[in-house]
Amino acid sequence: MFAVIGDADGPSLFVGTQDSSAYSVNEDGIVDLPIGGFVGLACGDVTRDGFDDAAITVGDFLCLYDGESATLKVVGIESPSPPALGDVDADGFPDIVVAGGEGHVRIFAYNYKGNLMDGFPARVAERYSSSEKLRQPTLADVDGDHDPDIVVALPKRGAATIFDFNQQEEIIISVPAGGVDCVNKHGDRLGGFPIVTSSEANTEPALADLDGDGDVDIAVLDSAGFLSVWDLDGARVPTDQPWAQAAGDFSKRGFLSPDFLKPVAPLAGFLPAGSVYNYPNPASNSTTFRYYVDRPANISIRIYDMSGELVAELAGETEGGTVADELVWDCSRVAPGVYFARVEALAGDITRNILVKVALIK
Secondary structure, three states: OEEEEOOOOOOEEEEOOOOHHHOOOOOOOEEEOOOOOEEEEEEEOOOOOOOOEEEEEEOOEEEEEEOOOOEEEEEEOOOOOOOEEEOOOOOOOOEEEEEEOOOEEEEEEEOOOOOEOOOOOEEEEEOOOOOOOOOOOEEEOOOOOOOOEEEEEEOOOEEEEEEEOOOOEEEEEEEOOOEEEEEOOOOOEOOOOOEEOOOOEOOOOEEEOOOOOOEEEEEEEEOOOOEEEEEEEEEOOHHHOOEOEOOEOOOOOOEOOHHHOOOOOOOOOEOOHHHOEEEOOOEOOEEEEEEOEOOOEEEEEEEEOOOOOEEEEEEEEEOOOOOOEEEEEEOOOOOOEEEEEEEEEEEOOEEEEEEEEEEEOO
């Protein structure tokens, strides 16, 4: 069981379990969180190790607490919503989903290691004010492909960005009253979205089969007191609806049940080319290298300038076999220009390397 209590110095994560020895946080059972107002909390076995973990949004941060190691990973997100949990990409591990951002509403999806998933953050709407409270995303299979999609309530007086395939460009459409938007596991908007409400969507969207036809329905209450309901085509399969209402379900526990944990589905390939890249690119102060291997390996990244001189070297280890790993390069003191990063993986007698071009701007 987890609880977050605020004080003058900022919130702290208090951990209580039936077996207090299971979590060696400190003598008082407390982990300090970053300074900022408490926003939301979600719990579940994110790492699939038999210990419950927690995702907490505080101030401008998402904090990921590992229940077994009692360690905390902190990720910066501007004005985040409460977090939601669910296996969005069907790899067997719950993902952490948060809405946030200044100026635009973005959907952030992180894997169990706290690394941003491919295709995210996904921009869905402009924000009327950064002080607006963003609602917790809900996670349920909307299009019937058995992978949970991400549904969010749009802020008032916003606009949505859609891609015009005929003109091959993004266009802005007005959403003056608010509404509901939905993206899939790749961060792509589903067809038919966004859908508009008569005024600002005042609650988290709820997904259920309300009319008993076997399909998913979306319901949301707007600020004028109207309940809007949409009947969708996707079949409702209970195990594909991990976070279908605010705080997970009607019980409001904020806990992801083990019933929603699917079999672990490891990816194949040892440093496949499509899995190796850096973001952002171009970069300014820092950039993150992402890579994937299907087994435990040592990773080294050597960065060279155009003349072939070694500029920086990064090293790390990965357990491999599940999701991508990352290494961050602090390039704040490196001159602008074009660089080449040689990403190498070594596992026993297997070695492979990939060359990545990196652009720095200042």
